[in-house]
Amino acid sequence: MAGIWRDFVVAVFTACRRRDEQAIADERRRAVERLADETIRQQRRTTDPPQ
Numbered sequence: 290m291a292g293i294w295r296d297f298v299v300a301v302f303t304a305c306r307r308r309d310e311q312a313i314a315d316e317r318r319r320a321v322e323r324l325a326d327e328t329i330r331q332q333r334r335t336t337d338p339p340q
């Protein structure tokens with residue numbers, strides 16, 4: 290009986306941990322996208338002459 294509860298707790302812990310890992314991966318992806326957008330804007334400002 291203890292083995293069943295142990296397996297259940299491990300499954301719940303693993304499911305929660307995977308969600309956390311996915312959230313971290315999503316946040317990293319958004320940070321990279323923001324950095325790329327900012328870099329593109331800076332490049333456009335430096336290469337485009339004011340009109």
